Amino acid sequence: MPHDHRHETEQEGRAAEELSPRDKLEKMVEYWLHHNEEHARSYRDWANRARALGDQEAGEILDQLAHEAVLANGALARLLRLLTAHPASR
Numbered sequence: 001m002p003h004d005h006r007h008e009t010e011q012e013g014r015a016a017e018e019l020s021p022r023d024k025l026e027k028m029v030e031y032w033l034h035h036n037e038e039h040a041r042s043y044r045d046w047a048n049r050a051r052a053l054g055d056q057e058a059g060e061i062l063d064q065l066a067h068e069a070v071l072a073n074g075a076l077a078r079l080l081r082l083l084t085a086h087p088a089s090r
Contacts, residue, residue: 022088029080033073040069 019027047062 020088022083026080026083029076029083033076033080036069036073036076040066040073043069 043062043066047059047066050056050058050062
């Protein structure tokens with residue numbers, strides 16, 4: 001299941017090249033949060049498929065990957081709260 005790995009962003013019509021480095025960082029963190037959620041869903045889906053094929057160990061590994069993506073999102077969410085709570089001078 002292919003998905004888009006482009007890392008450009010736009011903010012209210014402004015091209016990514018026009019964003020400040022701080023704005024780019026915030027947008028990238030938002031992107032990574034969403035992207036990790038997609039990966040976690042995919043890992044869980046494939047874990048279930050692996051189990052349906054009789055491969056319990058593969059299912060466990062994929063579930064672990066999903067869990068790690070969720071943990072990474074916890075750190076990313078904390079980072080985004082930090083960035084938005086203490087905006088830099090723009």
